[in-house]
Amino acid sequence: MSPRRTGPSRFRARTVVPAIGVPVAIALAILVPMQANASVDLPDKTPEELVAFAKAGDVDALSGTIEQRSELGLPDLGTLMGGGASDANDSEADAAASDTLGELVSLATGSFDANVYLDGDHARLQVLDRMAERNVYLSPGEAWFVDSETQTATRLGVADDADVEGLEAELDRLADEARAEAEAGLPDGEQLPTPQQLLDRALDRLDETTAVSVGTDGRVAGRDAYELVLEPRTDETLVGEIRVAIDGENGAALAASVTARGADAPAFETGFTDVSFAAPDPAVFAFEPSDAFAVEEEALPLPTVDELRQWIADAQARAESEADATADLPRPIVHGEGWATVVELDAATVAEMTAGHRAGGGDSADADGADSVAPATEPPFTEGEALDLLDALTVAVDGGRALQTSLLSVLFTDDGRVLAGSVPVDALVEVAESGR
Template sequence: MKKSARWIPATAIPVAVIAAGIVVPSMAASADVDLPDKTPQQVLALAAGSSGVAFSGTVEQTSDLGLPDIPSSLQGGSSSGESTSDALEMLTGSHTAQVFVDGEARQRVQVVDDLSERDVIRDGRDLWSYDSTSKDATHTTLPDTSSRDLPDTLADGTAVPQTPSELADAVLDAVGDTTTVTSSDDVSVAGRDAYRVVLTPDDADTLVARATLTVDAETGVPLAVTVDARGQDDPAISVALTSVSFETPASSVFEFTPPADATVTEVAAPAEGREAHGGEHAEPVVIGSGWSTVVGLDGATSVAGSAPADGSASGGDQGDRSALLDQVMTRVDGGRVLQTSLVSIYLGDDGRAFVGAVDTETLQAAVASAPAE
């Protein structure tokens, strides 16, 4: 398992950095599940060593982040407005995904909704994304096959963790001196015996109350991850496998040919210090550490559709996106902010975006301390 920045999309609306997903997984603590004792650190090491394991399964996810309902009148219109709406819908609806993994360079995620499907497929250096509704396909030739990480944006413009392993990566990035790690009851998830550990931040500034990581006892693959927010009874984020097989998926699963009626776009692989659409960008600004880290991105809101400070818009697309953002965000000096139960986001009128698992006051203080462009 590798550390990654999947919650930080390079080109998508920054609202999409909030991970979709709360599911009540089929797990049960039982006297029948009595695994050999492992320390919490041994369980984390088991999870960290699972990156080469082949498996397939079904992931179910919904969300409970306290986002407001979006009026239907703002959910369509232009293609850009639809993309922004799709990103928000991924954060508020319920979704089922089929996941296939064969080592570090072959993965496929199929997000299945009513009468539609969104796919991200990696087969070695070839990376495809496809949306059956819009019939848009994107192809990228990756520079090498050494990294398991997929690009930060999916076919619909979101950067949502699609598997327990992806969410576990993000959670484990925060483990350090500011985290208390404890063991919990052994459980059964999707018919698999599993260890469970609880990570509790020792950080008064974060919105995260705790994260619970459930790890397959045999393979180390994360089967379920839930993240609880302070002051909220139900989990804010959870991604769980409801069924899983550790047989290697067939090679044909990772082969993709776009349909004849698809619109195919070739996108260059992002180089160091660049985003996928070609512009020069500085490395992300990182403020703080651990659970209350705030990350800033240059130029993110210009893609997301940030409107001028006076609320005007330069065109139909930007107007649609601006109106949609105004439904979920609050105007502040220099930009907009949004606080969910778990994550706060700042979209600046200057094109910068900042995100962190902190409240809006802490986030704005971090923005004020960030280096000027």
């Protein structure tokens, strides 16, 4: 892989911005290594027994603090983020775009603390920002989203005339119907697999690409915990190992980490720093907005049973009619397998995917037959900002520009392709050149 200068980028904001956000999505999807403790000696379990133990865990009450830490290995973006608007004529839209850019970078590289509370049907998530906090309160029949910085509180509730019991009964009926249909399609004498059988099959498939083992017992948030360790069976991936801490008493997931190959510290780690499985004080679930808060009321648009049935029928008909219409659309190309998988997309396909479905479908057109309906959402960056960010995050390589974080690489080729995978950049360059 030899660096070189490339020509003008063919990518625009709709293509660049979502691709840059890929590492952020991975960061949010990963669940902290625990501290090994020689005094902790839990009953021995095989990997299969430990996975089954965790799967059977039934925790309906807890309270605690979660921390998330990430070290993606992204370049310093201080020059992009600092300064703010210097031109008095800069628009509010430009300021909003800069704010969004800052939030994105903070999300990708920052640390987060949050308090969580759970007791049956009541739950609360309290995200602690630097000078404020955001809260989500959930209880039967309603939910609140509260932002202390903007002093806004939005109450989400179910309409008084909503037939909740009828919808629950209809969903149960549909589930029974789907099960009966699945059983009818099985060969004579066979039954649907049990949860344990499904677990065994999943572990068998996982074992083909991943070594699964039980690590050293330790402690997380003052709790004795098992450690489940997953290690790729190939050295062609950036991922070194994944470790998950599982409560030794109730099977709850307490923490997890992902470490890059050859690294000493995790690239991502998140988990409880303290936790209790006793029911929290009911007061933590109560919220009553003060006079200082602007309150909004929003009713959730639950369908009637007849509407639900019609929606399902329409969805089935639409899926059948669209199957032929989408048959010729470009599809992602998958190279390799397992941890070394590389996904390749044409730039035009990426743009189409990120633009999303336009409001009102494809039936609205102007006099020239062109689609005249604007996308539901516009990119949060201007084209120039997106390209500046791309230049700051990537380096020139043979055939394009590339971004490599601790666990993910993305290649933007000069001929309009995007390749991504948990592999080194030179592996993406090789795939782009050879098509293998």
